[in-house]
Amino acid sequence: MQVAMSVNGEERGAEVEPRLLLVHYLRDVLGLTGTHWGCDTSNCGTCVVLMDGEPVKSCTLLAATAAGHEITTVEGMERDGVLDPVQQGFHEEHGLQCGFCTPGMMLTARALLDRNANPTDHEIRTAISGQICRCTGYATIVRSIRWAAEHANEGARA
């Protein structure tokens, strides 16, 4: 079947199997490998992307379901060579180690800050609690998102 959706502000369409998962559409069809896959059960959140600004797990969403929606992946966070403050925050506060959960974590953080510009640490922890990081122990991720909240209008190049 034919699917088409906006991915990082660009219209992207392709002929796909109806059963194709969004994560594989993004990774294998469009070549956007920044979105990762880590479990089969919606538990790990390495596959999180934004659909119409809300975090979704692309491993449990069909590409067909996403048709007609606006998808944002990690590749869409940097604008005109300027990093999203969330990206910068993860660098400043050592919010990543292996980098595998990082795209999903950053996108969830972006969605959180878009609706709550100044979240408490508990609100940050709750927001990312559907995602697993095996490396950082989360404290630096919380600090990274706090950094982004405190530097909302700044962008830079890591």
Add this chain to the structure above:
Amino acid sequence: MSAVEEQRPIGYGRLKRKEDARFIRGQGTYVDDVQLPGMLHGAILRSPVAHARIASIDTSAALAHPKVHAVITGRDLEAQGLSWMPTLSADVQAVLATDKVRFQGQEVAFVIADDRYSARDALELIDVDYDTLPAVVNARKALDPDAPVIRDDLEGKTDNHIFDWESGDRAATDAVFARADVVVSQEMLYPRVHPAPMETCGAVADYDRVSGKLTLWSTTQAPHAHRTLYALVAGLPEHKIRVISPDIGGGFGNKVGIYPGYVCAVVGSIVTGKPIKWVEDRSENLMATSFARDYVMRGSIAATSEGRILGVQVDVIADHGAFNTTAQPTRYPAGFFHVFTGSYDLEAAHCSVRGVYTNKAPGGVAYACSFRITEAVYLVERMVDMLARELDADPAELRLRNFIRPEQFPYACRTGWVYDSGDYERTMRKALAIAGYDELRREQVERRARGELMGIGVGFFTEAVGAGPRRHMDILGLGMADGAELRVHPTGKAQLGISVQTQGQGHETTFAQIVAEELGIPPEDIEVVHGDTDNTPFGLGTYGSRSTPVSGAATAVVARKVREKARIVAGAMLEVAPEDLAWERGRWFVRGDPEQGATIQEIAMAAHGSLELPEGVEGGLDSETVYNPPNLTFPFGAYLCVVDVDPGTAAVRVRRFVAVDDCGTRINPIIIEGQVHGGLTDGVGMALMELIAFDEDGNCLGGSLMDYLIPTALEVPDWETDFTVTPSPHHPIGAKGIGESATVGSPPTIVNAVVDALAPYGVRHMDMPCTPSRVWEAMQGNAKPPQ
């Protein structure tokens, strides 16, 4: 250090990571990101049962699938002598089963298809007829006379025994136990858990039929060791194998071994002439590739009535699963478990370890365990806490009374290790002060009076990392040394090649800082190359916290070689004898005339230029080295945990965790703190949540992340970390390694806290994981092992 250097240090310091730039943009390259023209996809058919004879395998329907290119079974591999492969522990493991399946999830057939979905579809079309056999699940019963024999493939094998190993002095230990005032004994299980890195294991194999060269992208922590093993396993010439370990999404020991899937991808590429990608799914990861722990330990501790610890004794039943594939130095079948005397100055100690086969997945040494030091530290720290309870002594005071004292280092412990350096009391007192220990104990009294369950856990650990001296330590005959190669280009920029492989530890930053510290070349001018056997020197790889102790040493040594070459060139440039030059960071200058000098960058250009060099001196500054560690390094730390247990639900909440680590010289504190945070989170997982359990038929009950629970941001506190610095005297830069300290030290600390919280219920011990239901059972007086 100036404020500017604090932000952008030349050498050691809080340098933000170089590798972040690609990861925060989603531009990392993990194995599953590798796409090659014409690439096909592999999938593995796995056994649904734990123990069965294979009566027949029918692949005809799968082969008829229009998108399937090949189906490989054990019989096909047998024809090429590849159905079994040697393990890292001198056993053999089935690549694809021929005679029997021996654990649920074992590899039975490999399908190659156009895409990953079709490959999975075709698995459904393979018909395997299994004659089910009784399964051995409980390691305690593996040697019962009527237990089914799992490894009847081994000639003459009539039981499930693998090895017996012991360390220490049994007679001397019996003697101190005979005269002790107090003896405390406890059987405890360190349950089976799994490293579960966020990226599962996988490979892309690309065999070029014309050149005969195999390029293998794979999730490996040890690319060079893998290259050699592929040469030995598959018979490919080693110079025709290139292993590339690109960005790795976490390893924790899960990516040390060679798994059947990798071998199948290689065989598949040779058979089809096309690149083959194989990536396991999460259930395959949890069920088949490398569990950790699974030690049944019966420990005893002996002491005087004044609280002087005299000895420790432990007998272990080690569950190694269906094949003995543990990755550890050859001479140590129980890894480094025999550091179980911990941080204490004892009179005698003895351990015995009996390895057995069961119908469970193979593995055992993984999940940041430092070759079984997790189990050792858990044992001794629980025993010391139980002794404190028996003596009605404070657990912190009891530890302080029995620590090895600073003047005793280097300290030869009762099982043969020589601890390099330590000041345990200083570190312990720092942790107690940060936690406000006395105040916490007062608070606990008040809360208990109100019926609240607050627990305070104290723990101390000594690690033994940086394996290791090659006269004692090898893996399959490969000495555990690591190489480093440093090239300094004419413009003074440098490239460092190392044999170890990061899985998130930030090697590109830390190793650049070591070179920068030694040579004064800024870290941003140093490219660290790793994870590609064609472009880096040989070495054994990253596990057991060995990167900084071994490769970090190699890096410092090779940088010093460059510095000495630079001295000769500088002498020629400045027309003085090299002996008349002195070094300040980044520059050789004339003694007594500091204005006269040359920077390392000027020297690099001159070394490649037309300058006349002294006779016998080659141009350039490039150098290489192989570092063979003279001893292990012994990091240590004092941990303190505060938990609250809900008396109504038995849920455990970690309220505070204080970690004071001593890893010797600190290269990048940001990265060190990150390593500690991650390990502490592992500790919360193991102590409270994580378990790979089995039912009596050998069905794995932890085969997905819905069943195998890993901490999220809501289960862990904001970590309180601090440090002391006791450099290693034998290491070139005094660094000891930090990667696994917190994973080793935190589980007993948390369990000590939970048991302390449950003291009003009379609980002396409970096994991990301390889940609400298991804590509830313990509160009812029914504490029992989870499997």
